Amino acid sequence: MPTERNGAGSRETADLVVAGAGVIGLACAWRAAASGLDTLVLDAGATERASEVAAGMIAPVGEAVWGEEPLLAAAAASAEAWPAFAAELQAAAGCEVPYRRCGALHVGLDRDEAAELRRRRDLHGELGLPATWLRGSECRRLEPGLATAVAGGFDAPGEAEVDPRPLLVALRAAAAAAGARIEEGMAAVRVVVTAGRVAGVELADGRTVDTPRLLAATGARMGGELLPPDVRPPIRPLKGEILRLRAPPGERPCERIVVTERVYVVPRAGGEVVVGASVEERGFDLRVRAGSVHELLREAYRALPDVAELELVECAAGLRPTTPDNAPVIGPTAIDGLLLAGGHHRNGILLAPITAEAIALELAGAQLPEVIEPLRAERFSRPLQEMGA
Known part of the structure; x- marks a missing residue:
């Protein structure tokens, strides 16, 4: 020094x-x-x-909610900067930055959830965000592993992911x-x-x-x-628990990020599948609760039944730094x-x-x-x- x-x-x-x-x-x-x-x-x-322990989603469309438009503008600008940022970082570091633009599919597992997603899709249109409304059958054509209960959703092809580790x-x-x-x-x-x-x-x-x-x-x-x-x-901590699963070669349950009202599933290029995440006001407690693991796996299974066949590799918790x-x-x-x-x-x-x-x-x-x-x-x-x- x-x-x-x-x-x-x-x-x-x-x-x-x-x-x-x-x-x-x-x-x-x-x-x-x-x-x-x-x-x-x-x-x-x-x-x-x-x-x-983050899932590493680069998904401004998925984050779009009413009342947070200023945050959304920064998120959209940052997402647009990510490909060049990843390329520059990889060159500077001399090691891989596994950024992957895989797209995201947000789905409703019943009519009420689909109706709420449709309202959010209207917000996307007002803000000029790229997202296309799909019927349930159209969602399943994009992701055949989706449950038959899927009633509708929207496709956000520009969403991406990067493994944070x-x-x-x-x-x-x-x-x-x-x-x-x-x-x-x-x-x-x-x-x-x-x-x-x-x-x-x-x-x-x-x-x-x-x-x-x-x-x-x-x-x-x-x-x-x-x-x-x-x-x-x-700033206060918001606890989030996350699961890492492993799929056999060529058997990932989805190719895109799949998001429901209660869970998201992020497939990695190497076969890892990330399921997250709980949101809990528990201070600085980092213990992983069995109930949270159960809820995450249950909700992931509701959307993508093949999740049940994956190997459970890791359960972890992190603290999201959150402002009012x-x-x-x-x-x-x-x-x-x-x-x-x-x-x-x-x-x-x-x-x-x-x-x-x-x-x-x-x-x-x-x-x-x-x-x-x-x-x-x-x-x-x-x-x-x-x-x-």
Whole structure:
């Protein structure tokens, strides 16, 4: 780690400290290091990291709901950026980024579910999103493994998926290749603020790193003690349990992502099938409940009966960092040099390209993309005059 000498002895320094080494933190660190900033990434470990257990869906159409149009605009822009982002990352990392545009089929398993999906399809039309309404028989022609109960649905051919585990490996490699230093097993515990500016970051082992900039990308823990209360975003953990299954070669239950009202099934190119995900308000509890496993398998079986024949490989839980409006907090705060990139809920992988772009632009003193403006971190902050600044 670079050091500077002054009257007090050696001090560790960095142009930018990134607290958090999930997909968001590493993507931002890669871009920052590539721009020439001496970047230090603090990786506290994967215990609660949502990236480790995410399904990896890049599916803005599936996320379209009434009242979240600003988030949808950012999601659509980020999904469009994903192919180029994946190609650039793969070249920079020297390892595979398994991005796959497979499409998604959203289905209703009875008339009521189909009617609700039809209403959502009307929203897609209003927003100009590519999705085609299909009768139940047409859904089954696209995916023959669907249950006969399917009453209708919509096809979103532009939706994609990426396996988050090799994605994390690639992001770490690309960040390191660009010059970022990644300190394993180390957490940031407090940002040091002097005269309204970031001056350093205190680490869990008692060291302090002198830095003018901190990017907080600590996931569900961002609402904790690292940040001063006046700029601490209202992020809470939403528990999600997920299953990984394995299909025999050539026997995946579906070729597209299949989504119902209660479950999604994501087929991977290598034969893995991901089933998710529960949504539970259980704090930081990461235990996998038998009831959740049962419910996920039951709902997956209702849509795709062949799921019953697959090998159950893994049951896992992660914590989605979630804000009151389900949209992330991205960009500067009222403290000069303190940036946030978090609260992505279930869209961290989808929003990674545009989040990393926004943070890179902010670090360069450039204007944020227009679609990021409604997601700025300051929307949850108190005005400076109320903070006594």
